[in-house]
Amino acid sequence: MIQEDYRAAIDVGTTKVVTVIGRERPDGSVEIAGIGVSPCEGLSKGVVRDDAATTQAIRASVQEASKQAGLSIKSAYVGLSGSHIESRNRWDQVQENPVESVITQEVLDASLATVRDMASDNTGQLLHVIPRGYALDNRHLVRMPVGMHAREIHAHTHVVKGDEESIERLRAATESAGIHVADLIVEPIASAEAALTTSERDDGVVLLDIGGGTTDIAVFIGGQIVHSAVLPVGGWQFTNDLVMAFTTSFEEAEELKKTSGSVTPEIASMREELLVNTLADGIDGPFSVTKRELGQLLKERAQELFRLVKGKLATPHLANIPIDRVVLTGGGAKLDGMQALARYVFQGRVRISGPRSLAGLDQQYQDPAYSAGTGMLIWGLRNLPRGSHLGVSTVNGAEVVNSGSRWYDAFTGWRKRGDRSSSDRTREGVSV
Ligand SMILES: Nc1ncnc2c1ncn2[C@@H]1O[C@H](COP(=O)(O)OP(=O)(O)OP(=O)(O)O)[C@@H](O)[C@H]1O
Ligand SMILES: [Mg+2]
Numbered sequence: 001m002i003q004e005d006y007r008a009a010i011d012v013g014t015t016k017v018v019t020v021i022g023r024e025r026p027d028g029s030v031e032i033a034g035i036g037v038s039p040c041e042g043l044s045k046g047v048v049r050d051d052a053a054t055t056q057a058i059r060a061s062v063q064e065a066s067k068q069a070g071l072s073i074k075s076a077y078v079g080l081s082g083s084h085i086e087s088r089n090r091w092d093q094v095q096e097n098p099v100e101s102v103i104t105q106e107v108l109d110a111s112l113a114t115v116r117d118m119a120s121d122n123t124g125q126l127l128h129v130i131p132r133g134y135a136l137d138n139r140h141l142v143r144m145p146v147g148m149h150a151r152e153i154h155a156h157t158h159v160v161k162g163d164e165e166s167i168e169r170l171r172a173a174t175e176s177a178g179i180h181v182a183d184l185i186v187e188p189i190a191s192a193e194a195a196l197t198t199s200e201r202d203d204g205v206v207l208l209d210i211g212g213g214t215t216d217i218a219v220f221i222g223g224q225i226v227h228s229a230v231l232p233v234g235g236w237q238f239t240n241d242l243v244m245a246f247t248t249s250f251e252e253a254e255e256l257k258k259t260s261g262s263v264t265p266e267i268a269s270m271r272e273e274l275l276v277n278t279l280a281d282g283i284d285g286p287f288s289v290t291k292r293e294l295g296q297l298l299k300e301r302a303q304e305l306f307r308l309v310k311g312k313l314a315t316p317h318l319a320n321i322p323i324d325r326v327v328l329t330g331g332g333a334k335l336d337g338m339q340a341l342a343r344y345v346f347q348g349r350v351r352i353s354g355p356r357s358l359a360g361l362d363q364q365y366q367d368p369a370y371s372a373g374t375g376m377l378i379w380g381l382r383n384l385p386r387g388s389h390l391g392v393s394t395v396n397g398a399e400v401v402n403s404g405s406r407w408y409d410a411f412t413g414w415r416k417r418g419d420r421s422s423s424d425r426t427r428e429g430v431s432v
Pocket of ligand 2: 013014187209211212330372
């Protein structure tokens, strides 16, 4: 009767940490139970640089999501970003039998374990081995071969790796917040899950999640992921360009970018003048710049970002793939004119997307900045082994029951806050 299959996802971003708690309903749809957001200054370009600040932001966002959901979590999927993330596609022989045999799910699981072994070397920590299809004897790219017969099997996979030290730092920061890392999910895969439609994935699409410190890239064709990568450039660089050009504070530049910035400064209304407070010596009071001048700086940065994206897409395994559709997401996609500029640069259809509508997802989170957090939860629910993330979390060795109004007790099952008798309040090793 009780939903033990609630799971949690933590998107540890360069500007904010988002924790999403939810579950898959019996009809297959995903329901969000709670979301917690906390600003975070512990990362640079998607990688943890300040462990304590990161842990603090994770703890605050987990507490907020737990409170909203009325549920305590002890583990979560955690999103990994940073330019150390690298992907490649593999084509491996995973079975060669003298006679034909039936392909079962166990055979496929063993095939992926074989690929996993072959892909594990000293070039980074293995994060994902995603099956893209199988070749059975001479039948190519069979997606779901269970029940078919073959002598030889080749597996086509998308393999993602990352730098061990960066991964361990993120894991340690999460565990210091009392949350066990159930699985790491790379952010481009997470964002794509929330922001793309099935037909976009089938027809071919490039997903760009333009965040605060990174731009995550994922490319799909034929319903399969064929490329994933992370660029160490995001909205921070756009703002920093304004800081440098106008000798102003980061806060002032950020505000200016969000309220008056545009990457298509050619349009007439851009003659409008804006006042900027400067930190430059010898200038008293604010000085004025036109929207066009502001926009020109942002446009140059956006063009540079898209040029870097094109560079990342110039890999041999994408050579024969027509890419004429781009989907932008992430907070950076909200900068005025991004869609028009991307359309011009990539010469294709461009759409700005956020999390698709999910039961229980509040309006304020139907925003491109929340694609990674919600997508991570959906991807985990659909692709990773079942297993609830609910329970009592541990902070610095002591168990802590979050402030939810419901929690799962290993001995008595689900309970409500009001159910508790005072003698329950202190279990051995449990602070409430
Ligand atoms: N309305 C807006 N116009 C322009 N830029 C915006 C707007 N809203 C947010 N941004 C920018 O979006 C960026 C933050 O995006 P997001 O929340 O997706 O990043 P993040 O997930 O914390 O970081 P990352 O994914 O890079 O680790 C910031 O640089 C911010 O300035
Ligand atoms: Mg992000």
